[in-house]
Amino acid sequence: MAERIDGKAVAAEVIERVKRAADALREKTGTKTGLAVVIVGDDPASQVYVASKGRMAKECGFHSVEHRLPEDASGDELIDLVGRLNDDPSIHGILVQLPLPAHMDAGRVIQTISPEKDVDGFHFINVGKLGTGERETAFVPCTPAGSMLLIERTIGKELSGKTAVVVGRSNIVGKPMANLLLAANATVTIAHSRTPDLAAVCRTADVLVAAVGRPEMVRGDWIKPGAVVIDVGINRIDAPERGEGKTRLVGDVAYGEAEKVASAITPVPGGVGPMTIAMLMANAVTSAYRAAGEQPPSF
């Protein structure tokens, strides 16, 4: 049976280190790490995520602010708010919760966030820095950064000689994940919905990262025996066996099948999800260190 990679436990360790780093910075320079989360509309899933980000930020001793705009706010109103946060020296990290309402151009909004405060790592400047290996001053997107930390904890930092397959090519997960694996010297393939014989490609992977957003798409026989499997998917599906109208979370990997083949695998929930939030806190305190002219710790 595969080892179950405990993302919740690793995330708690990261949070502990963030808390200590934030305290140390405050003692040395008086800088209190400030994180602003902006949410537009009242999508219930987004509310839950934003609430847990706020809770975690407070736990880290941050100055934590939440800005809520109505569903029918204009793109310009949101951009004005981002501009004020850019100019506010008490704020070191800005996160605009995605998805935004359809009438807003999310890409345009993200590019108005100051790259120095872009703790999601979605701004072109940060994307370019990651792509060119300029890690010292970049922000790495939280989900790939957290996934990478789980891989390091499981098989180490050095992936030369290993084959990695990332299923999914989003700007938020797939592409930055591939860049991180490449930087660790893995031989990397990015596969996606139009890849012929996806199962055969996945079977080449010593490290398999599933980020497609399709419940339990990756089956047990897609997995190379002994592979490390990172399941980024968070899919809410109906669970009538739990009672009328009940739902449950599943990943992009059929866990029960995969754990019989893999050497290690992340569960859903309790795997990559908690790491995403922990890395957001790590990016925020890193930003505060940079703003204070101090060398941030590594997480």
Ligand SMILES: Nc1nc(=O)c2c([nH]1)NC[C@@H]1CN(c3ccc(C(=O)N[C@@H](CCC(=O)O)C(=O)O)cc3)C=[N+]21
């Ligand atoms: N600008 C922006 N940045 C984001 O990082 C961002 C976003 N927008 N929009 C939404 C997605 C989703 N996301 C998650 C974070 C934590 C969990 C998490 O902690 N999940 C728990 C379970 C949560 C539950 O029970 O629903 C787990 O997997 O164990 C999940 C999803 C961040 N996102």
